[in-house]
Amino acid sequence: xxxxxxxxxxxxxxxxxxxxxxxxxxxxxxxxxxxxxxxxxxxxxxxxxxxxxxxxxxxxxxxxxxxxxxxxxxxxxxxxxxxxxxxxxxxxxxxxxxxxxxxxxxxxxxxxxxxxxxxxxxxxxxxxxxxxxxxxxxxxxxxxxxxxxxxxxxxxxxxxxxxxxxxxxxxxxxxxxxxxxxxxxxxxxxxxxxxxxxxxxxxxxxxxxxxxxxxxxxxxxxxxxxxxxxxxxxxxxxxxxxxxxxxxxxxxxxxxxxxxxxxxxxxxxxxxxxxxxxxxxxxxxxxxxxxxxxxxxxxxxxxxxxxxxxxxxxxxxxxxxxxxxxxx
Amino acid sequence: xxxxxxxxxxxxxxxxxxxxxxxxxxxxxxxxxxxxxxxxxxxxxxxxxxxxxxxxxxxxxxxxxxxxxxxxxxxxxxxxxxxxxxxxxxxxxxxxxxxxxxxxxxxxxxxxxxxxxxxxxxxxxxxxxxxxxxxxxxxxxxxxxxxxxxxxxxxxxxxxxxxxxxxxxxxxxxxxxxxxxxxxxxxxxxxxxxxxxxxxxxxxxxxxxxxxxxxxxxxxxxxxxxxxxxxxxxxxxxxxxxxxxxx
Numbered sequence: 001x002x003x004x005x006x007x008x009x010x011x012x013x014x015x016x017x018x019x020x021x022x023x024x025x026x027x028x029x030x031x032x033x034x035x036x037x038x039x040x041x042x043x044x045x046x047x048x049x050x051x052x053x054x055x056x057x058x059x060x061x062x063x064x065x066x067x068x069x070x071x072x073x074x075x076x077x078x079x080x081x082x083x084x085x086x087x088x089x090x091x092x093x094x095x096x097x098x099x100x101x102x103x104x105x106x107x108x109x110x111x112x113x114x115x116x117x118x119x120x121x122x123x124x125x126x127x128x129x130x131x132x133x134x135x136x137x138x139x140x141x142x143x144x145x146x147x148x149x150x151x152x153x154x155x156x157x158x159x160x161x162x163x164x165x166x167x168x169x170x171x172x173x174x175x176x177x178x179x180x181x182x183x184x185x186x187x188x189x190x191x192x193x194x195x196x197x198x199x200x201x202x203x204x205x206x207x208x209x210x211x212x213x214x215x216x217x218x219x220x221x222x223x224x225x226x227x228x229x230x231x232x233x234x235x236x237x238x239x240x241x242x243x244x245x246x247x248x249x250x251x252x253x254x255x256x257x258x259x260x261x262x263x264x265x266x267x268x269x270x271x272x273x274x275x276x277x278x279x280x281x282x283x284x285x286x287x288x289x290x291x292x293x294x295x296x297x298x299x300x301x302x303x304x305x306x307x308x309x310x311x312x313x314x315x316x317x318x319x320x321x322x323x324x325x326x327x328x
Numbered sequence: 329x330x331x332x333x334x335x336x337x338x339x340x341x342x343x344x345x346x347x348x349x350x351x352x353x354x355x356x357x358x359x360x361x362x363x364x365x366x367x368x369x370x371x372x373x374x375x376x377x378x379x380x381x382x383x384x385x386x387x388x389x390x391x392x393x394x395x396x397x398x399x400x401x402x403x404x405x406x407x408x409x410x411x412x413x414x415x416x417x418x419x420x421x422x423x424x425x426x427x428x429x430x431x432x433x434x435x436x437x438x439x440x441x442x443x444x445x446x447x448x449x450x451x452x453x454x455x456x457x458x459x460x461x462x463x464x465x466x467x468x469x470x471x472x473x474x475x476x477x478x479x480x481x482x483x484x485x486x487x488x489x490x491x492x493x494x495x496x497x498x499x500x501x502x503x504x505x506x507x508x509x510x511x512x513x514x515x516x517x518x519x520x521x522x523x524x525x526x527x528x529x530x531x532x533x534x535x536x537x538x539x540x541x542x543x544x545x546x547x548x549x550x551x552x553x554x555x556x557x558x559x560x561x562x563x564x565x566x567x568x569x570x571x572x573x574x575x
Contacts, residue, residue: 052419075421086412090345102337103420105330147416 003028003187008058018044020211033202034191041211042191079148083159089133104151118146138169158190195297214303226294229268234287334422338430346438360389383455387537388510394443398473401435402480428571435477472533475560478567485574508534515546532556
């Protein structure tokens with residue numbers, strides 16, 4: 001059974017395709033991670049599935065409801081935690097939840113019980129009567145997650161739920177999310193910057209760039225798909241280095257990122273000796289060399305050619321980001 | 329049924345927020361008092377027929393406080409947008425009309441609470457207000473307030489950022505208050521000023537209130553109450569449509 005199925009879903013901003021003919025199927029009950037650099041189109045994609053943005057073309061089914069024709073049914077069946085804060089700071093935590101329960105028509109008889117339940121999940125029961133403006137960043141996020149759950153959604157969208165939080169709070173939030181998936185048996189769709197977290201948490205991940213899905217699969221399969229080890233050498237100059245390394249038969253991919261050269265290769269130990277020889281002969285100074293099994297970050301680098309934390313956007317990407325901001 | 333609940337929830341939120349903002353309540357009471365006591369007192373030597381200036385000023389001040397609170401309630405949507413809460417409301421499975429209605433009624437309710445308190449100041453400054461004129465003023469105040477809240481909501485759905493707030497104050501709210509004849513009798517105003525004032529919808533609100541409270545005004549009651557009612561009705565309709573269209 002599918003929770004979400006998209007059909008050529010597209011969103012254009014001034015001729016730029018933020019989301020480009022996307023076809024994607026997300027299964028019921030899975031934790032699905034959407035990874036991509038800033039401006040890749042993740043938020044635009046999620047915004048369309050949440051009926052915040054109208055698609056330019058294409059459509060989708062969300063919980064078997066048509067995204068365009070059955071907007072209200074879609075809305076009732078999903079919970080959303082936005083990337084940016086969306087709480088009323090001048091209300092208490094409880095009042096924020098009560099308002100949400102009312103707006104989503106949760107039956108009156110169940111409201112109190114349900115609010116207590118979700119508060120308990122995010123361990124905010126004893127702080128519910130305080131004004132939200134006195135909450136910490138992590139508490140606000142947890143309250144937003146609780147709020148997104150009140151109306152028994154079948155799908156919960158989390159757009160960068162841990163962005164800007166300290167590592168400890170981030171761990172906590174992910175723990176809540178995992179607990180949630182087990183306890184409430186709902187589909188969770190999450191976008192994130194943090195590769196290790198996506199690796200640990202998600203059943204399947206899709207890597208998105210320039211509005212398209214580059215690759216999709218379980219973290220395990222994606223990592224195995226790279227077929228080999230990752231050898232990273234840090235050197236003082238990178239001219240011509242890429243083509244030289246590519247001459248080795250066992251090398252499947254070379255990526256230069258700053259002074260780092262990431263090489264995907266079979267049998268990394270043996271290869272590392274060869275490469276050191278080559279570089280020494282060329283007069284390239286090697287600062288360090290590292291051999292390891294691929295991570296999801298390497299998968300990301302492999303398919304997008306960029307590291308996820310490269311925050312400086314190219315021109316095109318910057319325009320995309322602006323378009324996204326204007327769109328919402 | 330769920331639509332009513334949504335209206336109620338949006339309305340309730342406005343009231344809770346209003347109740348918590350003690351500073352705003354206090355400051356919006358100080359302003360009319362300053363006008364009545366100092367402005368009204370300073371011009372105490374002015375007599376308009378057998379009515380002293382303070383009494384003349386009083387209905388205008390009631391309308392003025394309704395205006396300022398109503399418009400800022402409408403504009404609060406801009407704040408909601410700025411702080412992200414608007415998104416939470418707009419993705420709820422309820423119609424935009426219900427959200428608009430909740431906002432408009434919420435703004436109107438807070439304006440009325442404030443307006444009635446100002447109305448009660450009449451006893452302090454010695455304006456003759458009877459139970460019946462008091463009760464008659466209330467529906468007129470509701471009409472004025474609903475119209476102005478809607479204007480605020482229209483502006484909020486047109487402008488993007490909070491920076492434009494000061495511009496609105498200077499180019500819309502102050503002119504509307506000054507032109508409304510709240511501070512001077514329109515009947516004795518220069519011809520050009522009269523014409524400009526007749527464009528200002530608030531003029532008809534002030535005139536209606538003055539007619540009820542003092543029994544005299546520059547315009548006949550039937551005209552002023554009809555114009556302000558039609559204005560408010562249009563503002564509500566246009567506001568509803570504008571709110572429906574915004575992103």
